[in-house]
Amino acid sequence: MRKKIVAGNWKMHKNAEQTKELLNELIAKIPAGIESQVIVAPTFVNLASAVDHLAATAIGVAAQNVHQAEGGAFTGEISADMLTSVGVNTVILGHSERRAIFHETDALIASKVDTALKHDMTVIFCFGEELKDRQSGNHFNIVENQLRDGLFHIEAANWEKVVLAYEPVWAIGTGETASPEQAQEMHEFIRETVLKAFSKEVAENVSILYGGSVKPDNAKEIFSKPDVDGGLIGGAALKADDFVAIVTAI
Ligand code: PGA
Numbered sequence: 180m181r182k183k184i185v186a187g188n189w190k191m192h193k194n195a196e197q198t199k200e201l202l203n204e205l206i207a208k209i210p211a212g213i214e215s216q217v218i219v220a221p222t223f224v225n226l227a228s229a230v231d232h233l234a235a236t237a238i239g240v241a242a243q244n245v246h247q248a249e250g251g252a253f254t255g256e257i258s259a260d261m262l263t264s265v266g267v268n269t270v271i272l273g274h275s276e277r278r279a280i281f282h283e284t285d286a287l288i289a290s291k292v293d294t295a296l297k298h299d300m301t302v303i304f305c306f307g308e309e310l311k312d313r314q315s316g317n318h319f320n321i322v323e324n325q326l327r328d329g330l331f332h333i334e335a336a337n338w339e340k341v342v343l344a345y346e347p348v349w350a351i352g353t354g355e356t357a358s359p360e361q362a363q364e365m366h367e368f369i370r371e372t373v374l375k376a377f378s379k380e381v382a383e384n385v386s387i388l389y390g391g392s393v394k395p396d397n398a399k400e401i402f403s404k405p406d407v408d409g410g411l412i413g414g415a416a417l418k419a420d421d422f423v424a425i426v427t428a429i
Contacts, residue, residue, distance in 0.1 A: 182409075183216065184218065184408065186411050187412050189221045192417055193417070198229060206233070215429045219233075219238060221240070223242065242271065244270065246258055246291070247294045248294070260298065269302075271305060272305065273306055273329055289329050292304065292330060296337050301340045304330050305346050307348055307351075310349035326372060326373070326376075338377065338384070338385055339384075345388070350391025352392070352413060355391075390410060392414070393412050393415060399428040402429045410429075
């Protein structure tokens with residue numbers, strides 16, 4: 180059975196004090212015994228303290244990026260070993276902001292995937308089409324190519340460590356969400372694509388999250404679709420009440 184997951188991508192928000200405050204609110208407000216897995220991804224400098232802070236809870240901590248090399252002269256970068264050494268065992272890769280603003284290519288993301296998996300990390304692999312691709316009807320092709328070029332080189336056994344996050348770029352931070360039908364249509368296509376490239380077992384077991392302007396008022400309907408296994412949340416993850424409402428909507 181695949182897992183239900185709600186992950187909050189905090190992007191470049193929240194200093195040390197604010198991180199602690201938001202975590203405290205989440206600890207207090209997320210109901211005990213919920214079945215879905217909850218993950219937060221604060222900035223690099225606050226990861227170690229977040230891990231400590233959440234040690235007695237079921238809330239997981241993810242990094243927003245990792246460098247592909249084991250170490251070396253890469254000023255400003257963070258390695259997988261550094262992350263796992265402070266207890267961070269999950270990483271978001273291929274986010275559209277990394278692709279667009281920091282020019283991360285499919286090939287680069289593929290090498291980051293390899294490094295993360297080598298360190299036994301779980302990868303939340305993000306991908307999704309831009310508005311022009313959807314308008315030209317090319318969105319299925321784009322998604323298939325991103326999956327093939329960034330992820331499908333992995334071995335079948337590694338799928339246990341992979342979570343997919345379909346995030347149409349036109350819906351990220353725009354307030355515009357894919358309709359539940361659009362999300363379901365794409366998620367079904369993604370599962371089918373994984374099935375063709377790997378197996379029915381892999382396709383059935385991989386969690387596929389939707390991301391892009393998920394809010395308390397649209398989460399329930401999106402999460403009710405059979406191939407949507409949760410969400411990757413940006414803006415709404417920064418307010419405890421909104422994030423908790425999304426977490427409980429699943
Ligand atoms: P958003 O961001 O929820 O603010 O649209 C989602 C994301 O970037 O993962």
